[in-house]
Amino acid sequence: MANTMQFDLVSPERSLASLQVTAVQIPGADGDMTAMPDHSPTITTLRPGILKVEAPEGSSEYLVTGGFAQINGDALSVLAEKAIPVGEMTRAQLDDLIAEARASHEAAKGQEHPSIVDDAAKLLADMEALGTHMSL
8 A cells, every 4th residue: 555654653551543544644843744655754742732644444533742753654653642532532631631731830830941831831721722622
């Protein structure tokens, strides 16, 4: 199958996907990107967002809270800090993720480095925006 690539999504809790795909939209730390077969080799960090998978059998979406993606011409591997299929996501789970981000932001405020506070504030804003995007 020259027009597909192997896609694997894992989190510390479980393996969520291992299948042939035609495209995967990744919420990269520097902006969204789409990996497709014959993509140039890339490693990127993830920001909180929705990872969208297009496969011959259909599409699927996963909420990811961060992690890493490694892309080469015939495979994409994503190691997510946390990943949840969007269809399984509940408001309570999202509230827990937002509470964790809020606690991290509060803890960061005591740090001497402004970039740590900025990163924590960005994480909190991203998590809150996910709730709006997902209509939860």
